[in-house]
Amino acid sequence: EKILNKMYQGMSIKRYFLKTKSIEGKIGNEYKICFYDDFSNDTIGKNWLRSHEWGFYHPDNLTQYYGLDNDVSFIKDNKMHLLTKKEPLIISNTDNTNSPDEFTIPYKVGLVRSVESWKYGWFIASIKMPIGKYLWPAFWLTGENAWPPEIDIVECYSDSDSLYSKKLLGISKKHWKIQPNVHYKKLLKNEMWGPYNCPISNMTNEFVEFALNWEKDFIKIFYNGYLVLKITDKKILNFINEYKQVIILNNGVNLIGKYDNLLADGSDMQINYVKVYQKNS
Numbered sequence: 001e002k003i004l005n006k007m008y009q010g011m012s013i014k015r016y017f018l019k020t021k022s023i024e025g026k027i028g029n030e031y032k033i034c035f036y037d038d039f040s041n042d043t044i045g046k047n048w049l050r051s052h053e054w055g056f057y058h059p060d061n062l063t064q065y066y067g068l069d070n071d072v073s074f075i076k077d078n079k080m081h082l083l084t085k086k087e088p089l090i091i092s093n094t095d096n097t098n099s100p101d102e103f104t105i106p107y108k109v110g111l112v113r114s115v116e117s118w119k120y121g122w123f124i125a126s127i128k129m130p131i132g133k134y135l136w137p138a139f140w141l142t143g144e145n146a147w148p149p150e151i152d153i154v155e156c157y158s159d160s161d162s163l164y165s166k167k168l169l170g171i172s173k174k175h176w177k178i179q180p181n182v183h184y185k186k187l188l189k190n191e192m193w194g195p196y197n198c199p200i201s202n203m204t205n206e207f208v209e210f211a212l213n214w215e216k217d218f219i220k221i222f223y224n225g226y227l228v229l230k231i232t233d234k235k236i237l238n239f240i241n242e243y244k245q246v247i248i249l250n251n252g253v254n255l256i257g258k259y260d261n262l263l264a265d266g267s268d269m270q271i272n273y274v275k276v277y278q279k280n281s
Contacts, residue, residue, distance in 0.1 A: 001232060005196075008228050012198035015226065016176075019201050022224030025211050027122055027277055035116060035276035042075045048112040052248075053145075057091070057105055064253040065089055066111040072251075073110035080271040082110030082251035084132065110269070111250035117144040119244045121278035123153065124211040125271055127249075129203045132267035133162050136252035139210050143243040148190055150183035151240070153221055154210045155195065156203075157254055163204060166197065175203050180221040180229040184239040193236060198228040207272045216241055247274065 014020075037047050044050065050068050052058075057065035064084075067073055072083040085108045092102040125139050135158040141151040157177045158164045166176040179195035200208055200223055211222040217237065221229040231237065251269035 001230070005229055008230065009196050009198055012200075012223065012226065012228050016173075016199040016201055022209065023226065025124075025209065025222050025225040030279050031122060031277040032280050033275060034118075034121070034278050035114075036273070038273045039075045039078050039080050039271070044070075044073065044075060044112065047115055048080075049115060050110075050112055052111070052113065062103060062105050064107045064109045065105045066250070067108045072108050073112055078272075080112070080249070080274075082112070082130075082137075082249060082269040082271070084109050084130070084135065084251055084253060084267045107253045109251055109253055111248065111252070114247040114274075117244040117246045118276055118278065119241070120215050121276055122211060122213050123247060124209060124273075124275040124277075125153075125247075125249065126207045126209050126273050127154075128205070128207045128270040128272070129156055129164070130251055130267035130269040131158075131162050131204050133158055133160055134254045135162075135267055136254040137269045138248070138250055138252060140248050141212070141214075141245040142248060144246050146243060148183040148185050149240045149243050149245065150181075151212060151214065151219065151221075151245070152179070152181035152183075152195070153212045154223070155179050155181060159254065173199065175200055178203065178223075182219065182231060182236065182240070184236050186235065186239070193231060193233075194229065198223055200224065207270075214240075247276075249274075 037043050050073050051066040056068055072085050074081055087108045089105045129137055138155040139153045143149050156164050163174040164177045165172045165174050176197055176199040178198055178200055181195035182193040184191055209224055213220040219231040249271055
């Protein structure tokens with residue numbers, strides 16, 4: 001299976017250099033659409049909630065907090081917009097024993113999670129990735145009341161380059177650090193499957209369709225209709241399949257700690273639509 005996934009990654013790299021156009025992912029007739037949001041109306045509060053269920057910041061990542069108002073997560077011109085904003089927030093009197101009594105989180109970021117949760121099906125989003133340094137935008141699933149599981153359909157890391165670049169043979173290649181990934185639990189320990197880079201040309205200029213097909217016997221992730229990751233390992237699936245999961249979309253800030261050089265202020269992750277299909281009962 002790991003050899004096959006290396007092949008899928010290799011094909012992604014080949015398409016990157018050949019600038020192959022996207023194809024439409026095939027969804028079988030056994031599936032019917034059960035959720036669709038094209039953001040033609042303001043569905044935050046109806047289909048989406050701001051922040052995670054457990055809170056508006058993570059005690060292990062004090063670089064960012066999730067905005068609860070409409071300045072970093074909003075719907076405009078038939079798009080969901082998730083922004084980053086340099087707006088330091090002082091947190092005090094926390095009950096978390098792992099955090100100091102008072103600390104400052106420098107960046108506010110846009111994050112939404114779906115009101116509904118699902119088990120199995122197709123999960124699809126059309127996304128134009130934001131431009132900016134030290135960004136961490138993502139489209140993923142996690143347990144409605146638990147972590148792990150986590151299925152990262154896509155995570156992107158811009159780091160010190162605003163276009164997610166990676167140096168190859170001394171030459172910087174744009175739109176390279178784009179990764180699928182899965183988190184699960186093995187013998188009471190959190191484990192990861194992946195990640196690896198699957199580059200996509202022009203993902204900050206064009207909308208890219210990212211898709212997950214999750215069923216009892218497999219997890220498949222597609223970028224613009226092309227398979228980039230497949231998991232059939234029963235040990236992983238047995239854990240993942242225990243949970244219904246929610247969709248999360250976020251324009252995060254990568255926790256590197258280089259706050260002075262962080263140029264993520266105002267970056268805009270745009271989502272064109274989100275769809276969920278499930279098999280006919």
